[in-house]
Amino acid sequence: MASVELKAVTKSFGPVKVIEGIDLAIEKGEFVAFVGPSGSGKSTLLRMIAGLETVTGGDILIDGKDVTFAEPSDRGIAMVFQSYALYPHMNVYDNIAFNLKLSKFDRAEIDTRVKEAARILRLEELLSRSPAQLSGGQRQRVAIGRAIVRHPKVFLFDEPLSNLDAALRVQMRLEIERLHRELGATMIYVTHDQVEAMTLADRIVALDEGVIQQVGPPLELYAGPSNKFVAGFIGSPK
Numbered sequence: 001m002a003s004v005e006l007k008a009v010t011k012s013f014g015p016v017k018v019i020e021g022i023d024l025a026i027e028k029g030e031f032v033a034f035v036g037p038s039g040s041g042k043s044t045l046l047r048m049i050a051g052l053e054t055v056t057g058g059d060i061l062i063d064g065k066d067v068t069f070a071e072p073s074d075r076g077i078a079m080v081f082q083s084y085a086l087y088p089h090m091n092v093y094d095n096i097a098f099n100l101k102l103s104k105f106d107r108a109e110i111d112t113r114v115k116e117a118a119r120i121l122r123l124e125e126l127l128s129r130s131p132a133q134l135s136g137g138q139r140q141r142v143a144i145g146r147a148i149v150r151h152p153k154v155f156l157f158d159e160p161l162s163n164l165d166a167a168l169r170v171q172m173r174l175e176i177e178r179l180h181r182e183l184g185a186t187m188i189y190v191t192h193d194q195v196e197a198m199t200l201a202d203r204i205v206a207l208d209e210g211v212i213q214q215v216g217p218p219l220e221l222y223a224g225p226s227n228k229f230v231a232g233f234i235g236s237p238k
């Protein structure tokens with residue numbers, strides 16, 4: 001059974017079709033990158049999987065269950081955004097715990113999960129700091145911590161590193177790689193950065209104008225792009 005399955009998923013905003021007939025099955029534990037230029041529909045597709053955007057047509061299944069019309073909180077997913085607004089008046093611990101408190105987890109369970117996330121993300125020494133006392137990379141780790149404590153089956157990342165400088169981006173990329181190995185969860189990662197996609201993903205989904213142009217392992221797209229778009233975006237220079 002696929003972890004995430006999209007069947008003929010379409011999306012229109014008014015008369016404008018931005019996602020057209022997407023069929024895709026993502027395996028459990030797979031790391032899939034959605035790549036494409038700005039406006040190609042990456043975020044919209046991810047937001048539909050998350051339940052933050054309604055679908056115009058088609059079905060979305062998670063672990064075989066049709067979640068097309070399910071609430072975001074009932075989908076077993078957690079999303080990490082590009083702009084990770086932390087609560088400035090709360091320390092790191094409370095920022096990570098926040099969603100669990102809303103979901104009425106008991107205090108001991110919250111504590112166990114926050115400490116587990118802090119260990120995985122190497123935030124143990126920083127739990128009592130406020131966001132203002134953190135570096136950009138540390139803040140992004142706290143944002144990922146908020147996703148980890150929910151024990152999602154599927155992590156959704158929308159350009160999580162694009163606000164970081166180049167050196168931090170490389171460091172955080174390695175962190176995300178390690179996170180994937182350690183958790184073994186399914187990860188869907190939106191990026192317009194070819195290097196990120198090439199180094200992180202088991203498979204790349206190349207999107208242009210809401211249509212899948214090619215799906216496959218990074219080297220397959222790199223060495224054998226199926227059309228000009230893929231060649232220009234990821235293919236090896238010829």
Ligand code: ADP
Pocket residue numbers: 013018036037038039040041042043044045
């Ligand atoms: P990407 O993440 O690849 O940059 P998006 O999914 O954000 O692309 O956008 C895809 C297309 O859908 C763009 O043309 C964008 O303008 C349009 N779009 C996205 N969200 C909305 C919205 N809420 N209302 C109208 N158009 C939207």
Ligand code: MG
Pocket residue numbers: 042043044
């Ligand atoms: Mg986007």
